[in-house]
Amino acid sequence: MLxxxxxxxxxxxxxxxxxxxxxxxxxxxxxxxxKNKIALHFDHVFWPNVELLGxxxxxxxxxxxxxxxxxxxxxxxxxxxAAGRFAYDLEKLSKEDATKFAMVQLKKMFPEATEPxxxxxxxxxTNPRSLQASRIMGIKT
Numbered sequence: 001m002l003x004x005x006x007x008x009x010x011x012x013x014x015x016x017x018x019x020x021x022x023x024x025x026x027x028x029x030x031x032x033x034x035k036n037k038i039a040l041h042f043d044h045v046f047w048p049n050v051e052l053l054g055x056x057x058x059x060x061x062x063x064x065x066x067x068x069x070x071x072x073x074x075x076x077x078x079x080x081x082a083a084g085r086f087a088y089d090l091e092k093l094s095k096e097d098a099t100k101f102a103m104v105q106l107k108k109m110f111p112e113a114t115e116p117x118x119x120x121x122x123x124x125x126t127n128p129r130s131l132q133a134s135r136i137m138g139i140k141t
Contacts, residue, residue, distance in 0.1 A: 034087040036124055038080040038102040039069075040116040045076045047110060053078070055108055061086055064105060080105065087124075095121040 003011045047053060047068065054065035064086065069077035080102035082090050090098050099119045106113045 034091075034124055035081065035083045036087040036090055037120075037122045038082075038090075038098055039120040040078050040080065040099070040102060040106070041118040042076040042078070042114055043117050044114070045070050046113055047078065053106075053109060055105070064102075066106065078106065091123045095119070 001013050001016055003013065003016060005011070047066075047070075049068075049071060051068055051071055052065050053068060057063045061084075064080055064082045067079040067081055069075065069079060090101065093101065098121045099116070103113065103115070
């Protein structure tokens with residue numbers, strides 16, 4: 001099997017495993033939305049040892065929650081999860097502003113929360129390699 005990737009580099013292999021977001025597949029009838037993540041790496045844990053942390057939002061639009069990765073991997077990492085139209089709107093923010101937004105939500109629960117030492121912000125809805133359903137179905141975001 002011959003595989004050519006972006007930039008023209010070619011690989012030869014006996015087999016290939018391809019993993020793609022559901023939006024790339026031909027299963028459009030399943031439907032899907034956008035879910036973005038803001039990973040926040042802290043220098044220490046200041047939250048309880050539970051899997052999920054969240055607050056009640058004033059509307060369903062701005063619902064989000066924090067996934068506690070410390071419980072699973074032992075590193076002081078929380079991941080803010082945003083879905084739907086809200087996830088698309090977060091993509092319009094810079095990585096810094098999206099991180100500030102997540103920190104505002106976190107400080108509602110933990111006013112003593114420290115600033116992250118590192119952060120990572122996903123942009124699945126606008127990543128050209130994820131081919132989210134909105135692009136496949138022609139929905140404007």
